Amino acid sequence: NMDALPHLDRIPLERALQRLPVKLFAIRVYAAIHEYETHKDLPSFEQMAKHQVPILILMSRRDAIAKFVPRLHRTSNVNIIDVTNMGEKDGFREHLYHMVKPEKATEIIAHFIDQVEERRKKTIQSS
Secondary structure (H helix, E strand, C coil), X not given: CHXXXXXXXXXXXXXXXXXXXXXXXXXXXXXXXXXXXXXXXXXXXXXXXXXXXXXXXXECCCCCCCCCCHHHHCCCCEEEEECCCCCCXXXXXXXXXXXXXXXXXXXXXXXXXXXXXXXXXXXXXHC
């Protein structure tokens, strides 16, 4: 029941329902629930941490679509950058930060890659 959802969560769902055929929306919801079930008990990205694969997460505290679960990201290989735009009223735009602000997202990603490469070079030199 849509009335049971908080208002912020309801807005993207109402917009999605207006644009998508109901069957397609149901399939996407089912897939999201299935993904949640497979990840909900994981303490973190253990295999990524084990192999020290660097992970960059652009998170927003106001993103009603992609809820950020901090306990999944408590490993040394995860870098989290808060890109919350408190002035943004459109939840979908907040969710799609990388598309709405491609220059800034590209700058953040390029900086992350530069940092990872620099650490890798230092590790190789010290070996």
